[in-house]
Amino acid sequence: MKFEKSFVVSLTLLVLIATGVTASYLYFKYIYKEEKIVGIGDCIEIEYVGRYASNNTVFDTNNETVAKEEGIYNKNKTYEPLKVYINPDDKKIPPKGYEGYRTVIEGLKEGLIGMREGEEKTIGPIPPKKGYGMPVTVNTTFNTSLFTFGRFEQEFKVTKVGKNYVVLRWEVEPGMKFTIFPFWENGTSVLKVNDTRVWLITTPTQTENLTIFMEWPNLxxxxxxxxxxxxxxxxxxxxxxxxxxxxxxxxxxxxxxxxxxxxxxxxxxxxxxxxxxxxxxxxSIARIVNQTRIYNVSSMFYPYLEDDISRYGLSFNKLAGETLYYDVKILKVHKLS
Known part of the structure; x- marks a missing residue:
């Protein structure tokens, strides 16, 4: 009798365990979904509404309904989820379809980290330093090699800001040295300067065994x-x-x-x-050349300067200088590893 009772208890336990295991299996297979949290290295899709902190006005969104309600609808814009790559560093190549992630400001990306798939949140206030930087204004200075095609950097001061252009002045003094010819390091120096022109003189630092053509090395x-x-x-x-x-x-x-x-x-x-x-x-080439010191830069060339001026916290973007809020919803989180 005692044996039968013990057997019944054991059988009952086995049934309960088996039932529990089956239920757990079914739960994890068909009901449970792993919570996806945004982290470094993830690719995500979001819906967003961008607002000025100063007056709460909506300046951008990828929600077509909101765009129409706020009077900023653009028939030429495709209203679709924004793809964001939470990159570990700027050297990492983004996955296909996420190449435009660099246009997403730092403050927004930082605010997305830790959010869950399906979660909604307001990110901000995002200061200009982590947004679109400060606007380019008169007396702003920065360095760029754009106008020397990468040969050497020039320091410029902004002397005028127009509606669709800026005027830059090369900040240069006699005696300053540059490398215009790669085989003559610092072989070019500033001879003289006036308000609008710069005179440069090149003095070869090596006269033999130069390589001008790859077909004739050191010849x-x-x-x-x-x-x-x-x-x-x-x-x-x-x-x-x-x-x-x-x-x-x-x-x-x-x-x-x-x-x-x-x-x-x-x-x-x-x-x-x-x-x-x-x-x-x-x-033969002229040893002394003179070139302009004043550059009138059209807004069509601003994108080519953005990387350089961003090093100084500057931007030509219309949102430069603005503190911003973003209302976001995480639509999808794609884990790459």
Missing amino acids: TSVVYNETNITFIQNPKIGTNTTNPFNSADQHFYKILNLTDKKIIVSYKDKNGTEHTTEWNRTV
């Missing part, structure tokens, strides 16, 4: 005087080469001879017929 020499710098090409007679002066030229050439001014070469056409031609061996 260029230089002579100079007070007014000119002359580059002299010295390819070796008997060697074969492509045309360094014309990358579209598909012929192969043989160096036949060098004169003071010319390089004599031969090549064969597609029929095998040999031809002789010549290239200029020397090229």
